[in-house]
Amino acid sequence: LPAPARRVLEVAALAGEPFAPALLAPACALSELDAVLAIEQAMSAQLLREHEAGDYAFAHDLVQQAIDASLTPERRRLVHRRLALGAEAAGAPAATVALHHEASGDARRAVAHRLEAGDAALRVHALAGAVAHWQQGLDDGPTPSQAAALQIRLMRALLKLDQRDRSMVCAAALRAMAHG
DSSP: HHHHHHHHHHHHHHOOSSSSHHHHHHHHHHHOOOHHHHHHHHHHHHHHEEEETTEESSHHHHHHHHHHHSSSSHHHHHHHHHHHHHHHHHOHHHHHHHHHHHTTTHHHHHHHHHHHHHHHHHHOEEEEEEEHHHHHHTOOOHHHHHHHHHHHHHHHHHHHHHHHEEEEEHHHHHHHHHHH
């Protein structure tokens, strides 16, 4: 395959399915039209398939796995970084952006997105999902103000989940931050 199609396949292998040309193009340093042409070449080679209107997926999981396994760690980090930036620009869900920042090795940039993803989960009453996002945000190395916001959200959600002991751990962490 031509170089643009190979780049699209590498980025798609890390993007998560389904993927759209608008997300892949910036991560490949291609125009959206060039990304579509590269996707069409990969489809002709039976490596990709149309998933739904405007979205694509790998023709087989083994293709995605083989491409993913061929990437060096440094290239994988770079592609995830470009995917995170492209996902931010495209208004992708905060959880998606956070995952790519974390995979790029830039977990601190993921914290704000983890806060947002937890808030989004809370809005649809997915308390366990919200807790998971906020806990990951704490693990990602937040600033002191972000850590306080995460602890407050966690404490409240854990109380609603009837996890008083874990909620008290958050309260103690908040007290330590206030005195520390």
